Every structure is written in structure tokens, then in C-alpha cells.
Amino acid sequence: MDITLLASLAVIHIVALMSPGPDFAIVVKMATQQTRLTAVYCALGIAAAILVHTLLSLLGISVMIQQSPLAYMAVQLIGSGYLAWMGLGALTSALKALKLKRQPATLVTASIDNVANISSFKGFKTGLYTNLLNPKALIFFITLFTVLITPQVSSATKIAAAILLFSLSFIWFGLLALVLSKPRIQQKLLAANTIIDLLVGVIFITVAITIAANIISDWLT
Template structure:
């Protein structure tokens, strides 16, 4: 087993995990607005999608998809559409929050007291949280390209099967650790209450991230 290769993969993947992107954005959105169990399900969904990307890259399926103009175009269009839909959904929640705040009368606000963290948010089940995380990563063409590039550069034909299996397991565990950590920390009631007044800004930033990534994908297709 090539431990130096695994260490290199672990460091690169860890840096990619903590960088801002759709995975981080959806994790923050759900963890700060939903129940802890839903946030943890989202973390599992993202991590399993990363495992799928890893396996597809190691087996050459991702390379086959990227080599086919039709398949890769379909993946890019589908991924961009999903990310844009998520982005507009986040921006729509900003509009709902602002509209709700505007219609509340001063008297109602005085007697309402501290708002509940989920007052303006539609509750999500664990299943919905899981698939939100799964689809956000799995349908992101940039994630597929990242793993394909990473493994093409580091996993040569000489690398043994046990190292490949260890690499897939390592990336899965690192993903679970990072997104699980975010889920546990950001879903604390005290943290959610503290961030409640910043939710419109958080949703707005998350919406912009999703739409920007979707626009970049479409721009790449047109370029």
C-alpha cells in the first residue's frame, strides 16, 4: 500500500472539502435551518456522492463520460439546471423572509418574542436532507472533473488495487468527518438562534454561489 500517495490524496481532498462551494453551501443552509438529524443525513448524502465520484474515476467511467460529447453535455446541462434551481430556491427563501418581516406589525412583533429558528423555513425530512446532499455533489460536473483530474494525475496503472480501495475509503471518511462536523456544530440550537437574524444574508450568499457555479458551467458550454 502506497502510504505517501494516500497522504497526498488526503491533503488535497481536505483542502477541497473546506473550500467554499455548493457542498459547503448546502451543508451550511441545512445545518443552520433544519434539525440535526436532517443535517447529518445531508452530510452522509454528500459523502456518498463523493464516494461515487471516486469509484467512477478509479474505474474509468468518468473518463468515458467526459470523452463522449453527448454524455458530458447531458451531465453538464443537468447539473447546471439542478444547481440553478437550488440557487433560486435559496433566493426565494430570502424574499419570503423579507416579506414576512415587512407584514409583521409593531404590536405583533412586540408580543412575538424571540422567533424560532425554523419559523420561516419549510421543514425537511432526513430523506430530503440526504438527497439534497447527494444530488448537490453528484450532479455537479465540476466535482466529476475534479476527481477525474485528481486520480488521473496521481493514480497510475502501477498503483495496486489495495491502494485504490484505501484511497476511496480515505476520501469517504474525510468527507464524513468534515461535513459531519459542520452538521453537529451548526445545528446546535444556540448556534441556530444566534444566526437567525443573519439567515437572509446566508441564504442570499448560498443562492449566489449556486447560481454562479451554474452560470460558469453554462458559460463553459457556450465558450
């Protein structure tokens, strides 16, 4: 087993995990606005999606998708569409909250009711789809494994790499979910829920627009 290779993968992946993006944004949203269990399941969903990306890359399926213009465009369109839909949902939620700000009691009640509306399973699916349908994640893992995982790498190292990336992802997002879902922190961030929704909406829509722009640029060239 190549320990040096696994250490390199770990460092690169940890840096990527800590970078602001759709995964980070959705965990913050879930942890500050939903129950702790839902937030943790969201983190688990992201980690599961990362495991899928890892396995697809190790098996060469991701490269095959990228090399097929039609398949790759379909993945990008589906991914950008999902991210845009999620972004619009967050912005809509923020706009509704802004309208309710004139009625503080109603806003608080609505926020509390909203916590019970999302099940842990839906939290898992949200985390799973957010990462799995993000074309940028697909590109990241293709690049990472093309450079570091050569044909000479042993099966044991590949299996260890898959377990390592899954574990690091769940540990990071799981800890983030646990910390931000503490009742005291949730209460302090209650007034910032609108801002969080706005930021989440902007992040998701920006990524979706970037992907769409790349698709148009590739199509024109």
C-alpha cells in the same frame, strides 16, 4: 499499500473540502435552518456522492463520460440546471423572509415551522444531488485520479483511497453540521437566515452560470 500516495490524496482532498462551494453552502444552510439529524444526513449524502465520483474515476467511467461530447454535455446541462434550481429556491426563500421582516413574530414562527418540513432522507438526497450533479466535482476527481492513480497502483491502495475520501468528507461536513446545528448557534444565526439563503443562492447560481458559459464556449469553438 502506498501510504505516501494516500497522504497526498488526503491533503489535496481536505483543501478542496474546506474551499467555499455548493457543498459547503448547502451544509451551512441545512445546519442553521434544519434539525441536526437532517444536517448530518445532508453531510452523509455529500460523502456518498464523493464515494460515487471516486468509484467512477477509479473504474474509468468518468473519463469515458468526459471523452464523449454528447454525454459530457448532458451531464453538464443536468448539473447546471439542478444547481440553478437550488439557487433560485434559496433566493426565493430569502425574498419571502425579507417580506416577512415587517412581521417579526410571523417570521420566527415560519422559521420554526420550516425546520420540521425537511426530513432526514430529503436532507440526504439534497447533499447527494448537490455534489453528484456538480460537473465541477466530476472534473476534480477525474483530474485528481488521472494524475495520482496510475495503472501501477495496487487494488488495495485504490480501495483504501475510496474509503479515505469518503471518511474525510463525512468527518468534515459532519462536524460542520454538528457544530452549526447546536441550538445556541442556530438561535444566534436565526436573524442571519436570510443572508445565508442569499449567499447560498448566489453561490449555486454563479456555479450554474459558469458551467453554462463553459458549455456555450465549447459549443462555439
